[in-house]
Amino acid sequence: MSKYMLRHKLIYFILIITTLMGITLELMIAWFLSAVTDAAVHFDVDRLKNVIGIGLLMLAGIGVNGYADAYFKNNVSAKIRNELRQDMMKHTLKLPQSYFDRNHSGDLLSRFTNDNQSVGEACGQVIIGLLRNPLLALAAFAYLLYIHWLLALICFAMGPLMFLTGKVFGKAMRNNSIQLQQNMGKTTSFLNDILGSSMVFKSFSIEPRLFKQYRKHSENIASGELKRGSIEGATSAVSSLLGNMTFLLALVIAGYFVAKGSLEVGAMLAFIQLMNYLVNPFSALPGLVASMQQSLGAAGRIFEVMDVPAEVDSFEESKQQTKTPNFQNMKLSDVSFTYPGAEIQSLNQVSLELIRGQQIAIVGPSGGGKSTLFKLLLRFYDADKGELSLNEQPIGEISLSRLRSHFAYVPQDSGLYSGTIRDNIRNGRLDAGDEEILEALRKANAYDFVMALPQGLDSEIGEEGTRLSGGQRQRLSIARAILKDAPILLLDEATAALDNESEKLVQQAIRKLMNDKSTLVIAHRLSTIQQADLILVMENGSIVERGNHEELLSAGGRYHALYYSQLEREEEEGQMKEAMLSSTGH
Numbered sequence: 001m002s003k004y005m006l007r008h009k010l011i012y013f014i015l016i017i018t019t020l021m022g023i024t025l026e027l028m029i030a031w032f033l034s035a036v037t038d039a040a041v042h043f044d045v046d047r048l049k050n051v052i053g054i055g056l057l058m059l060a061g062i063g064v065n066g067y068a069d070a071y072f073k074n075n076v077s078a079k080i081r082n083e084l085r086q087d088m089m090k091h092t093l094k095l096p097q098s099y100f101d102r103n104h105s106g107d108l109l110s111r112f113t114n115d116n117q118s119v120g121e122a123c124g125q126v127i128i129g130l131l132r133n134p135l136l137a138l139a140a141f142a143y144l145l146y147i148h149w150l151l152a153l154i155c156f157a158m159g160p161l162m163f164l165t166g167k168v169f170g171k172a173m174r175n176n177s178i179q180l181q182q183n184m185g186k187t188t189s190f191l192n193d194i195l196g197s198s199m200v201f202k203s204f205s206i207e208p209r210l211f212k213q214y215r216k217h218s219e220n221i222a223s224g225e226l227k228r229g230s231i232e233g234a235t236s237a238v239s240s241l242l243g244n245m246t247f248l249l250a251l252v253i254a255g256y257f258v259a260k261g262s263l264e265v266g267a268m269l270a271f272i273q274l275m276n277y278l279v280n281p282f283s284a285l286p287g288l289v290a291s292m293q294q295s296l297g298a299a300g301r302i303f304e305v306m307d308v309p310a311e312v313d314s315f316e317e318s319k320q321q322t323k324t325p326n327f328q329n330m331k332l333s334d335v336s337f338t339y340p341g342a343e344i345q346s347l348n349q350v351s352l353e354l355i356r357g358q359q360i361a362i363v364g365p366s367g368g369g370k371s372t373l374f375k376l377l378l379r380f381y382d383a384d385k386g387e388l389s390l391n392e393q394p395i396g397e398i399s400l401s402r403l404r405s406h407f408a409y410v411p412q413d414s415g416l417y418s419g420t421i422r423d424n425i426r427n428g429r430l431d432a433g434d435e436e437i438l439e440a441l442r443k444a445n446a447y448d449f450v451m452a453l454p455q456g457l458d459s460e461i462g463e464e465g466t467r468l469s470g471g472q473r474q475r476l477s478i479a480r481a482i483l484k485d486a487p488i489l490l491l492d493e494a495t496a497a498l499d500n501e502s503e504k505l506v507q508q509a510i511r512k513l514m515n516d517k518s519t520l521v522i523a524h525r526l527s528t529i530q531q532a533d534l535i536l537v538m539e540n541g542s543i544v545e546r547g548n549h550e551e552l553l554s555a556g557g558r559y560h561a562l563y564y565s566q567l568e569r570e571e572e573e574g575q576m577k578e579a580m581l582s583s584t585g586h
C-alpha cells in the first residue's frame, strides 16, 4: 500500500500540518478556558477582551483547519481507491483463463467493491487517526505536566484503563467485522449468480427457494450487524462510564488542589478539558488499530489478485491487430492435457490439422473435451504433452496477441456486454467505422432488426443482451466475428434451439461468416455440419472417429449412432409440433 500512498506525499504532508494544527487548536481551547476564567476571577476586563479576540481567531482556525483536514482525508482516500480500482481492473483483464475458471466472479466483485472501500478508508481517516491520537495524548500530557505535574501523573493512571477497555472491545469488533465481510462476500456472489440468470429462476419457479436462501444470507449479515450494535453499545457505555469517572476524579482531585491553594481555578478548568484529550485517544486507538488490521486484510485480498501472474504477453502487446494475418495451417500432434488440480485427463493424444479454407466439425457427447480443445488453441492453457503449431511455428513461440488475432470466436452464449450495439460490434475491430459495422450487420442478417430499433446502432443492450432475442444476440455475436475478419473461425454452436425462422437467419449468417475462412465448429446439431470437410468425434478426451459425413455414416460407428438418435429425436419433436398445431386449429 505504501507504493500508492507515497504517490500522494504532498497531500499527506498537508494532512500532517492540519493534524498538528488541530492538536494545537484543541490545546488552545484548554488555554482559552483557563484564560477566560482567570480574567473573570480577577475582574480583569481588558484581559478578557484580548482573550476573546484570540478566541475568535481560534474559532476561525478550527473551521478552516477542520474543512481542510476532512477534505484532504477524503481526497487522498478517493484518489487511492480510484488508482487501486484501475490497477486491479488492468490486471484482472490480463489474468489467465485458468483464474476465471477457478474463482467465483462474485468473489472478485467483492474485492473490487467492499475491499476497495475498506482500503480507501484506511488510507485517509484511519491512518491519520492513528497519527493524531497518540500525538494529542502526548501533547495534552505535556500541557498537564506543565500545569500541575502531580495531578497529571495521578490522572495519567486512567489512560491504561481506557486502553485496556478499547483493546478488549476492539478485538471483539475486529472478529465481528471479519465475519461480517465474509458474509457480505458470500451474499454478493449469490446475488451475482441469481440476478444474472433471471430466466432460470423464473422457468424453474424456484423464486420461493431462492428467497429462502437469500433470507438466510441477509439474516447472517443482520445478525453480524446486530452483534456489532451490541459491541458498539457496550464500548460506548464503558467508555462513557470511564470518561465520566475520569472527569469526576479530575474534578475532585483538582478541586482539592484549588482548595489547598496550589492550583488556580482557570487552570483547573483547563486541566479537566485536557484530561479528555489525554484519555479519549487511549479509547479510540484500539478501534483504529482494529480498523487498520481489517483494511490490511482487505488490501491482502486485493493484492492477492494483483499477485496472480498475468498471461505471458504484456498488456501493451495484446492490443488488437488491425491487419488480417496470413494463415496456412494449424496442427495439433498428440496433444494431451489435464486441468491443474484435476485427476481426469481432458485431452488424450489429440492430433488434427486444419488447413486454410477447410471446415472441421467436432461432435461428441458432453464432457468429451471439445471446449477444452478450443481453450488450448487460444492458449488459455498450455498442453502437458504434444505440440500445437500455427503455420508450422510452435504456438508457444508466438505472442498471445498475434496468435489470437488469427481467430474469430463465436461463443455459445453470444458474450455481449452492456453498452450500445455499436460498441459491442466494434469489439470485433476497434478502428472500424460505422459503414463497416453496418456491412457486418448486413452479412450477419442483423441489419434489419437493428435498424428497426428506435436508436439503431446506439441502442443499449440490456444486461448480457437480455433485451434482444436469443437469435438476435447470436447474430450480433456473428457480426462481431465478421468484423474481426480473422482467418480461423472458432464456432461453438449454440445448443439452444431457435425457432425455424430465426434458426434459418442464424445459419445463413454463419455460412456467410464461414466463406473463405477456415473453420472449427463444435456442433450440437449434426444436421448443420454435413458439408464439413472433416468431422471429428470426441469422447473422453480422445478423437474416436474421423472422416466426412458419408464415410462416418457408412462406417456405422459412434457418429452413425449419434446421427440416427438425433434424427429420431428431431422427427419426434417435429411430429409433436405438428400435433400441437393441428390441435389448436392452425
Ligand SMILES: Nc1ncnc2c1ncn2[C@@H]1O[C@H](COP(=O)(O)OP(=O)(O)OP(=O)(O)O)[C@@H](O)[C@H]1O
Binding pocket: 101, 102, 339, 340, 342, 344, 345, 346, 365, 366, 367, 368, 369, 370, 371, 372, 373
Ligand atoms: N476448468 C476446469 N477444471 C477442471 N476440469 C475441467 C474444467 N473444464 C472442463 N473440465 C473437465 O474436462 C472435461 C472436458 O470438458 P469440456 O468442457 O472440454 O467438454 P465438452 O466436450 O466441451 O462438453 P460440452 O459439450 O458439455 O460443452 C470434462 O470432464 C470436464 O469436467
